[in-house]
Amino acid sequence: MQALIQRSAAALISAAFALAASSALAQTRAECEKNYKPQVGQAGKDVVWVPTPDELVARMLRMAQVTSKDIVFDLGAGDGKIAIAAGKVGATATGIEYNSDMAKLAQCFVKAEGVGDKVRIIEGDIFKEDFSKATVITMYLLPELNLRLRPTILNMRPGTRVTSHQFTMGEWEPDEKAEMDYRTAYLWIVPAKAAGTWTFKDANGATFTANLAQTFQKLSGDVMVGSAKQPLVGATLRGEEIRFAFNDDKGVTRSLTGTVRGNEINGTLRGGGADAKVTGTRK
Numbered sequence: 001m002q003a004l005i006q007r008s009a010a011a012l013i014s015a016a017f018a019l020a021a022s023s024a025l026a027q028t029r030a031e032c033e034k035n036y037k038p039q040v041g042q043a044g045k046d047v048v049w050v051p052t053p054d055e056l057v058a059r060m061l062r063m064a065q066v067t068s069k070d071i072v073f074d075l076g077a078g079d080g081k082i083a084i085a086a087g088k089v090g091a092t093a094t095g096i097e098y099n100s101d102m103a104k105l106a107q108c109f110v111k112a113e114g115v116g117d118k119v120r121i122i123e124g125d126i127f128k129e130d131f132s133k134a135t136v137i138t139m140y141l142l143p144e145l146n147l148r149l150r151p152t153i154l155n156m157r158p159g160t161r162v163t164s165h166q167f168t169m170g171e172w173e174p175d176e177k178a179e180m181d182y183r184t185a186y187l188w189i190v191p192a193k194a195a196g197t198w199t200f201k202d203a204n205g206a207t208f209t210a211n212l213a214q215t216f217q218k219l220s221g222d223v224m225v226g227s228a229k230q231p232l233v234g235a236t237l238r239g240e241e242i243r244f245a246f247n248d249d250k251g252v253t254r255s256l257t258g259t260v261r262g263n264e265i266n267g268t269l270r271g272g273g274a275d276a277k278v279t280g281t282r283k
Contacts (some may be wrong), residue, residue, distance in 0.1 A: 036101045039133060045098045045125075049078055050143065052140050052165045056180055057085045061189040063176055064136045066091050071235040073131040075139040077150070080106030080121050082138045089119035091136070096123040096129050123240035132156060133282040140165035154216075158192035161237030172216045177239065189239045191217040192260035200256075202269065210244070210280070225249045249271070 042049050052060075060082070066072060068090030075081040077095025081100060082211040086093040087110075097103040110119045122129065127148065129135065137153065139146070139159065146169050147206035153162055154172075163188045168174065174186040195214035201207045210232070219235035219242070228249040235244035240264060245255040256278065258267020263279035 006188075010082050017131055027108060027112050029112045030108060032105055034113055036103065036105050038102060047076065047142055047145070049102070050140075051078060051081060053181070053183070054081075054085075054190045056165060056185055058231070059178055059180055060138060060163040060165065060185045060187075061086060061089060062080070063178060063185060064138070064163045066136055070135045070137060071133055073134040075131070076141050076145075077106055077121055077138060078102060080109050082121070083119050083121065084110060084113050086136075086138070087115035088113070091118065093119045095119070095150055096126050097121060097133070097152050098123070099123055099276075105202045112256045135142040135160055137162045138164075141167060143167045143170070147171070153188075153190060156190050158190055160190040162188040162190065164188075173218075175217065189217065190240070191237045194219060194237055194242055194260050194265075196282045198280040198282050199266060200278045201271070202276040204276075207275075208248070210246075217242065222246075242267070 014029065026274050038049055039185070040050055045073045060235035066086055066089055070086070070091040072083065072091045072093040074087040074093065074095040076081055076085070080095050083093040083106070095106055097106060103121055106121040110116055110121060113152040125173040131242055134156070141164070146164060146167055148171060150169050152154045153160070154198060166184055167261060169188060172188065176187040176200050177188050191214070194212050196212060196214065199207060200210065211224075212219055212221040214237070217237045219237050221232050221235070223230050223232060223246040228251040230246045230248075233245040236242070240259050240261065241257070243255070245253060248254050252272045254269055254271035256269050257268050258265045258278070258280070267278055269276045269278045
């Protein structure tokens with residue numbers, strides 16, 4: 001009997017501790033702010049803190065077409081708003097925040113919003129932390145910080161989507177922008193490296209050579225078919241997807257749609273009465 005009472009008491013104590021632990025974890029946002037509540041405009045390491053409006057956060061994530069398959073990194077996470085929003089649409093999200101108090105607040109908000117299985121906030125420096133696995137990058141920094149990050153971003157996997165509140169990437173023009181209540185959201189798609197001389201060949205052995213010059217996602221150049229050189233027309237690059245058109249040596253307009261993977265382009269050449277699969281290799 002005494003053993004039964006002891007086991008019952010132990011069970012009650014364990015349940016009480018579990019309930020207390022559960023209550024401690026189930027904080028509300030208001031409870032998170034009891035120890036630290038940031039003020040709009042407060043100074044940070046490189047920027048002042050100004051939160052992005054909820055509507056613009058949603059618009060940025062829509063522009064980047066964020067889904068549950070994505071790995072999102074928010075650079076300069078602040079209170080974790082954007083990372084949390086990405087987690088709520090199913091993405092795996094990481095926010096990087098330099099300010100220790102702000103990072104702890106964001107971590108608390110993650111628990112309060114119930115997205116701890118999808119979102120983490122780390123205290124760190126965006127210029128030192130590794131975010132190379134990101135499929136989507138979000139940020140609200142300053143123009144000079146965007147430019148410092150630009151070389152790193154341009155070396156990421158082609159097709160990585162980058163969205164920024166308010167500030168641009170200098171001469172790297174956005175692929176898309178949206179205005180909302182006097183604020184602007186920008187989207188860039190990291191382009192593949194397509195510059196160079198490419199020799200294309202189809203299954204029948206027919207060849208042509210394309211000389212491509214590249215400035216970010218913009219392409220220019222010419223195509224040599226036989227002894228005829230023709231300029232590229234409508235050349236575009238969106239991530240790994242490349243498109244351009246030209247007139248062949250018979251004056252027929254041909255258009256290529258393909259995918260850039262390292263030193264190879266695989267695609268389809270249309271025009272001249274039939275479509276042909278072609279493979280291009282870069283010298």
